[in-house]
Amino acid sequence: MEWALRERAVRVRARVSGRLGRAEPVVVDVLLAVFSAAVSLWSVYDDDTAWPWWVYLLATAPSVPLPWRRRFPGAVLLASSLPAAVLSVVAHSVMPQVQVFAVVTIYTLADRGRNWQRLLTLVVLVVGNIVGTHSPSGALFSLVVSVGSFVFGSLVRELRRLARVEAERAEQVGLRAASDAARAVAEERARIAREMHDILAHAVSLMVIQAEAGPLVVRSDPDRAIRAFDAIADSGRDAMVQLRRVLGVLKEAGAGPELAPQPRLSELAAVVERVRASGVRVESRIEESGPAEVQAAAYRIVQEALTNTVKHAAATRVSVRVVRSGADLAVEVTDDGCGAASAQEAVSGRSGGRGLVSIRERAAACGGSAQAGPGPDGRGFTVAARLPLRA
The missing domain is CATH 3.30.565.10 (Histidine kinase-like ATPase, C-terminal domain)
Incomplete structure (x- = not known):
């Protein structure tokens, strides 16, 4: 009963741990969305102009899609960029110096997006920051932040790929090792079968022939009968010696065919x-x-x-x-x-x-x-x- 309760507790802990493991990325993304929205709201609030409520709504809108960034990186980047672009036109002064949602969505697309999405995003980032920023220093800062996020996401993507390759390679090595071990076991079984067959077949065949001949001549030729029974004994003793050779090697830990006498x-x-x-x-x-x-x-x-x-x-x-x-x-x-x-x-x-x-x-x-x-x-x-x- 105690063992069953302990087993059930282990299963419950494993189920809870699995759910927490699945929930953790969502929790992180929600916290990122809250942090991004807070930064944007503070930037609007800290501006000298008294902005209407809809500016606050536009400022928080780019952060709303962040919890879905892992599943739909391209769509989330687009959904975040549209309200951010509108806000940049109508109230550019309230845009934060580092837009958290932009860093997160660009990084995610570089890490998880399709190749054509990544290439298109990189071109838009470079052209947009150069054309859309009036000062060289501002353009350089925007490029460092946006392209730097893209480069970091690409590095993570490559690390994930290398990790998958190493895992597949390790799996293949494990499969080959298992196959080699199974082949070695089969070869050893065949070797032992040959040894046992040769030892027993030879000895038993001679013993059967001698045993069949012995009773026929036990009265007419006692000396021949004695020789027949002696041959039976010799064959049996020889078979026992050779069997001990094989069985002795099998009992030795780590002994291989090369160690067999x-x-x-x-x-x-x-x-x-x-x-x-x-x-x-x-x-x-x-x-x-x-x-x-x-x-x-x-x-x-x-x-x-x-x-x-x-x-x-x-x-x-x-x-x-x-x-x-x-x-x-x-x-x-x-x-x-x-x-x-x-x-x-x-x-x-x-x-x-x-x-x-x-x-x-x-x-x-x-x-x-x-x-x-x-x-x-x-x-x-x-x-x-x-x-x-x-x-």
Whole structure:
């Protein structure tokens, strides 16, 4: 209950503050009109001639439109100038030395008027003060007051324009920053998704195959069953180690992708051994070369290619080559499995995976490329990638 009352009080204060903020310019303009009228009335009263009542009315008339000057600057200037011009003709001696209404309306038009209104007003001010004033000193004083008001209003107009430009620029910077942040979040999510996919898909695939084979040979070949269960345990432990790498980085405040411990090509030997333990013959030639990000990408590409071989290809033999070729690191995984049919299943998503897409993404992230298709003579399947060793 107390919270609701406090919230209601805040809303009431905000509403009152908003109304006061909207009312403040009107109050200022009304006070300006009163002050201008007072100056004009005092000028008539202080004159030596006893003027009739209508002269006092003419003297106050130019100040009456001032409360509307912000909304209709051109019309207010014209409405103030007409009675002032009549008063100047019939009773010039009662005109104040500084006409407050003229200063205010000229300033307002220079600040808020349209361009053609501003240009026309400036021409009329210059010509009118020079032609309509008999003495040079009087003309100079009138020009300083009137044109000075116009110049001051123009300066305020320019400051308003610059403030709008800065506000728009700040808004654009904020939008770009928000867009960059959203893009960084999306890229980081994609990176984490690739890492989790590669780690879990490889480990779970090997564990499922070994678990299916173990019960079949547990009586006829106990040693093979033991090796199968050992391979399951090794795959599980390796997956846990790699998951801790990823999750450990996520728990660190401010940690980025560059801080994540990345797998090296030297660790591929363990992956190859686990695939061998699943019953697939693996021939491998692995040369450790290149910076950490290239080695990590090559590791993941080989890991994903072997995972697809184990899951989809029904292969008996697979060849793994990771060698330096000129300025690139060449990666090639070739199997003798069922070839394009298994690849199409992996790409189309019927298997629930996105391994080949992940391979291409990893290669592209390093500035390289990857291809996948049937092996030599249309037999088996080949995944090949080239990763630049230098940026």
